[in-house]
Amino acid sequence: MSDLLLSIDKISVKYGSIEALHEVSMHVKKGDIVSLIGANGAGKSTLLKAIMAQVPLSTGCISFEGSEICSAKKHGKSTHQLAAIGMALVPEGRHVFADMTVEENLDMGAFLVRDSKEIERKKEEMYDFFPILSQRRKQKTRSLSGGEQQMMAIARALMSSPKLLLLDEPGLGLAPLIVQDIFHKIRKINEEDKVTIFLVEQNARMALKNSTTGYVMETGNIVLADTSSNLLVNDKVRAAYLGE
Amino acid sequence: MLNFFQLIIIYAGIYALMAIGQNCITGNTGMLSLCHAGFFCIGSYATGIICKTLGLSFWLSLPVAAICSAVVGFLIGVPTLRLKGDYLCIATLGLGEIIRNIATNMNPVGLMSIPRAELFGYQFSSRNKVTFILLVWFFVLVAYILFRQLSHSRIGRAMTAVREDEVAAQSNGINVAKYKIGAFTLGAAIGGTAGCFATAYTLTVQPSSYTFMVSVMVLCMVVLGGMGNLLGVIVGAFIIEFIQYFPQLVGLSSVIPAQATQIIYGLCLVVLMIWRPQGILGRDKYRYGDPRSAKERLVSFFRRGEKKGGKA
Numbered sequence: 001m002s003d004l005l006l007s008i009d010k011i012s013v014k015y016g017s018i019e020a021l022h023e024v025s026m027h028v029k030k031g032d033i034v035s036l037i038g039a040n041g042a043g044k045s046t047l048l049k050a051i052m053a054q055v056p057l058s059t060g061c062i063s064f065e066g067s068e069i070c071s072a073k074k075h076g077k078s079t080h081q082l083a084a085i086g087m088a089l090v091p092e093g094r095h096v097f098a099d100m101t102v103e104e105n106l107d108m109g110a111f112l113v114r115d116s117k118e119i120e121r122k123k124e125e126m127y128d129f130f131p132i133l134s135q136r137r138k139q140k141t142r143s144l145s146g147g148e149q150q151m152m153a154i155a156r157a158l159m160s161s162p163k164l165l166l167l168d169e170p171g172l173g174l175a176p177l178i179v180q181d182i183f184h185k186i187r188k189i190n191e192e193d194k195v196t197i198f199l200v201e202q203n204a205r206m207a208l209k210n211s212t213t214g215y216v217m218e219t220g221n222i223v224l225a226d227t228s229s230n231l232l233v234n235d236k237v238r239a240a241y242l243g244e
Numbered sequence: 245m246l247n248f249f250q251l252i253i254i255y256a257g258i259y260a261l262m263a264i265g266q267n268c269i270t271g272n273t274g275m276l277s278l279c280h281a282g283f284f285c286i287g288s289y290a291t292g293i294i295c296k297t298l299g300l301s302f303w304l305s306l307p308v309a310a311i312c313s314a315v316v317g318f319l320i321g322v323p324t325l326r327l328k329g330d331y332l333c334i335a336t337l338g339l340g341e342i343i344r345n346i347a348t349n350m351n352p353v354g355l356m357s358i359p360r361a362e363l364f365g366y367q368f369s370s371r372n373k374v375t376f377i378l379l380v381w382f383f384v385l386v387a388y389i390l391f392r393q394l395s396h397s398r399i400g401r402a403m404t405a406v407r408e409d410e411v412a413a414q415s416n417g418i419n420v421a422k423y424k425i426g427a428f429t430l431g432a433a434i435g436g437t438a439g440c441f442a443t444a445y446t447l448t449v450q451p452s453s454y455t456f457m458v459s460v461m462v463l464c465m466v467v468l469g470g471m472g473n474l475l476g477v478i479v480g481a482f483i484i485e486f487i488q489y490f491p492q493l494v495g496l497s498s499v500i501p502a503q504a505t506q507i508i509y510g511l512c513l514v515v516l517m518i519w520r521p522q523g524i525l526g527r528d529k530y531r532y533g534d535p536r537s538a539k540e541r542l543v544s545f546f547r548r549g550e551k552k553g554g555k556a
Contacts, residue, residue, distance in 0.1 A: 111416050
């Protein structure tokens, strides 16, 4: 159990009388890239919100590195505290600080880092990793393209040196080539920096090709859980999500 | 004429303090609040009660006014924390009115003939405007420096992040609730000190003077000068106060009705929104503190002057 980073144990989330998640269980092992795929309204984003303590649980509990962070009975940690224990979220639709420059955005990502030398070092690392950001460092984020903004959002999340990076639809609204580029970067982050990644994506093929484990979600339930390579050849997944 | 100019400078100073407080709430943290008249009222009453009823010194009332307003700001900040934009605006508007109504119900006449502020035996009387200008603007300068440092600090950065995007701010580890309440409390405190000086100058406290229009005027100053720009909001305070006393200044108060000034505010804002929506001075360019050295700054200031013919 020691290599388990995030474990979700039978959680349910209700919006009023509607159950958005029904006893969902998931496990994210250290060093893995776990992808969660599903159609619109399947509950993917709700699951991420539940992990980041933005919606209350009605049953179950979530633990990070073996200690409970949130459960139905207890409120647990709030979102900003989760950032402090090593979970970083790249929200859906990027949520960049549009009026700040790229550099200022990265500074904000390192809000919890007190050591200014460490911040500088981390920034240089990010500029090396995303060369395009280096060219844009003095520009307002508003003026960046969608793909650049997504990369900046990822870089900002990485500034706090998280153990777990949560990505909500990293390919949303981007051209296929850019999406490929971003997934390539995500794999590199995982391999080089040993950051565990949990990503939620509608682009099932891209997500499964670039991950180790996959979960398939339908109307608030996990219907399939397997290694990504198995899911890619699974008949049900191929018919429903890969269009083959 | 000179008298009116001095009056404008005094009131501009008092309102500049208010605008600095409003700027902390609206300009830096992005919460549209409309209850600064309420904080102003609390500050004024604190001074009035301490100086007259209790017979204590004006200088003691200064921190007490700030603390009283801060406490009320905190109490308003907590329940309205989850509200955003127009909802927050309506809630705070209501709270501002509640404060005024409580004051009216306690004593509709207010307090009269409050003792003057004193410093080493010198009395700050309303007739001697120059010393009063020095007193008020000294505190404006202090507030300016303090809030400038604040907005360039780590706290200021966090407040900016909250304004720009709460979701992103939270996921970067910023405690949104803490900074929002903090901004409200600080903004209220400085609004309270403004009330303190207003009382020290007029030596009366009238509940009818803390209307909703005062809050709107303060918000106007912030929008006019440039949200998030401290120098801008002080300029805004000057402009609004100038407009308000313009009829008296040119001796046309019998021709121009008092309500006309409100039309001019409206006109100013409309024109500004069309031509310069970011305010006269716009946002502070160096949000995290100017990275350049003093010499570089000086050089670039004069260079800019050469290019644009002295216009900063």
